Amino acid sequence: MELKENILIVDDDIDLCTLLSEELIEIGYETDFVTSADDAIIYMQKNNVPELILLDLKMPGKDGFFVMEKIKELRLPTKIIVLTAYADIKSAMESTKLGAVDFVSKPYDLDELLISIRKVLNK
Protein backbone atom coordinates (compact mmCIF):
# COMPACT_ATOMS: atom_id res chain seq x y z
CA MET A 1 0.00 0.00 0.00
CA GLU A 2 1.33 3.38 -0.96
CA LEU A 3 0.99 6.15 1.59
CA LYS A 4 -0.22 9.36 0.08
CA GLU A 5 1.55 12.56 0.96
CA ASN A 6 -0.77 14.82 2.91
CA ILE A 7 -1.12 18.49 2.06
CA LEU A 8 -3.16 21.08 3.96
CA ILE A 9 -4.19 24.28 2.19
CA VAL A 10 -4.73 27.27 4.50
CA ASP A 11 -6.32 30.20 2.68
CA ASP A 12 -9.32 32.43 3.35
CA ASP A 13 -10.19 32.27 -0.37
CA ILE A 14 -12.58 29.30 -0.47
CA ASP A 15 -12.63 29.24 -4.28
CA LEU A 16 -8.85 28.87 -4.33
CA CYS A 17 -9.07 26.15 -1.66
CA THR A 18 -11.64 24.07 -3.54
CA LEU A 19 -9.96 24.41 -6.93
CA LEU A 20 -6.44 23.77 -5.69
CA SER A 21 -7.48 20.82 -3.52
CA GLU A 22 -9.27 19.25 -6.49
CA GLU A 23 -6.15 19.74 -8.61
CA LEU A 24 -3.87 18.21 -5.97
CA ILE A 25 -6.21 15.28 -5.28
CA GLU A 26 -6.34 14.55 -9.00
CA ILE A 27 -2.54 14.45 -9.06
CA GLY A 28 -2.59 11.98 -6.18
CA TYR A 29 -2.00 13.98 -3.02
CA GLU A 30 -4.22 13.55 -0.01
CA THR A 31 -5.46 17.10 0.42
CA ASP A 32 -7.57 19.06 2.89
CA PHE A 33 -8.19 22.75 3.34
CA VAL A 34 -9.16 25.20 6.05
CA THR A 35 -9.97 28.87 5.60
CA SER A 36 -8.51 30.49 8.70
CA ALA A 37 -5.43 30.42 10.90
CA ASP A 38 -7.46 29.24 13.88
CA ASP A 39 -8.91 26.36 11.89
CA ALA A 40 -5.41 25.40 10.76
CA ILE A 41 -4.27 25.09 14.38
CA ILE A 42 -7.41 23.13 15.32
CA TYR A 43 -6.88 20.84 12.31
CA MET A 44 -3.33 20.06 13.37
CA GLN A 45 -4.40 19.36 16.93
CA LYS A 46 -7.16 16.98 15.80
CA ASN A 47 -5.62 15.30 12.79
CA ASN A 48 -2.22 14.07 11.88
CA VAL A 49 0.11 16.91 11.16
CA PRO A 50 0.28 17.30 7.37
CA GLU A 51 3.61 16.83 5.66
CA LEU A 52 3.13 20.10 3.85
CA ILE A 53 1.08 23.26 4.34
CA LEU A 54 0.34 25.65 1.52
CA LEU A 55 -0.12 28.79 3.54
CA ASP A 56 -1.70 32.12 2.68
CA LEU A 57 -0.16 35.04 4.57
CA LYS A 58 -3.01 37.52 4.42
CA MET A 59 -6.18 36.28 6.11
CA PRO A 60 -8.78 38.11 8.19
CA GLY A 61 -8.07 37.75 11.91
CA LYS A 62 -4.92 35.79 12.57
CA ASP A 63 -2.64 35.59 9.57
CA GLY A 64 -0.20 33.14 8.05
CA PHE A 65 2.61 34.39 10.30
CA PHE A 66 0.57 33.30 13.31
CA VAL A 67 0.29 29.79 11.85
CA MET A 68 4.05 29.66 11.20
CA GLU A 69 4.84 30.88 14.71
CA LYS A 70 2.55 28.25 16.19
CA ILE A 71 4.12 25.47 14.09
CA LYS A 72 7.55 26.61 15.21
CA GLU A 73 6.49 26.88 18.84
CA LEU A 74 4.94 23.39 18.82
CA ARG A 75 7.94 22.04 16.88
CA LEU A 76 5.70 20.38 14.34
CA PRO A 77 7.58 18.64 11.52
CA THR A 78 5.33 20.03 8.78
CA LYS A 79 6.90 21.88 5.88
CA ILE A 80 5.53 25.20 4.70
CA ILE A 81 5.21 26.79 1.29
CA VAL A 82 3.87 30.32 1.45
CA LEU A 83 1.28 31.00 -1.22
CA THR A 84 0.41 34.65 -1.35
CA ALA A 85 -0.58 37.51 -3.58
CA TYR A 86 1.51 39.72 -1.36
CA ALA A 87 4.76 38.17 -2.40
CA ASP A 88 7.40 40.73 -1.65
CA ILE A 89 10.94 40.53 -0.36
CA LYS A 90 10.01 41.51 3.17
CA SER A 91 7.33 38.88 3.72
CA ALA A 92 9.48 36.29 1.94
CA MET A 93 12.34 36.98 4.34
CA GLU A 94 10.08 36.93 7.38
CA SER A 95 8.45 33.68 6.24
CA THR A 96 11.85 32.08 5.81
CA LYS A 97 12.84 33.09 9.32
CA LEU A 98 9.70 31.39 10.59
CA GLY A 99 10.41 28.21 8.70
CA ALA A 100 8.81 28.55 5.29
CA VAL A 101 10.87 26.66 2.75
CA ASP A 102 9.48 28.19 -0.42
CA PHE A 103 7.36 30.99 -1.73
CA VAL A 104 4.88 30.88 -4.63
CA SER A 105 2.93 33.93 -5.75
CA LYS A 106 -0.81 34.03 -6.43
CA PRO A 107 -2.51 33.65 -8.80
CA TYR A 108 -0.50 30.45 -8.77
CA ASP A 109 0.71 28.62 -11.83
CA LEU A 110 -0.05 24.94 -11.16
CA ASP A 111 3.12 23.66 -12.83
CA GLU A 112 5.28 26.09 -10.87
CA LEU A 113 3.52 25.15 -7.65
CA LEU A 114 3.94 21.42 -8.35
CA ILE A 115 7.67 21.85 -8.91
CA SER A 116 7.89 23.56 -5.55
CA ILE A 117 5.74 20.91 -3.81
CA ARG A 118 7.79 18.02 -5.21
CA LYS A 119 11.05 19.74 -4.31
CA VAL A 120 9.91 20.40 -0.74
CA LEU A 121 8.43 16.94 -0.15
CA ASN A 122 11.51 15.21 -1.50
CA LYS A 123 13.88 17.01 0.85
Ligand SMILES: [Mg+2]
Ligand atom coordinates in the same frame (compact mmCIF):
# COMPACT_ATOMS: atom_id res chain seq x y z
MG1 LIG B 1 -5.87 35.72 1.73
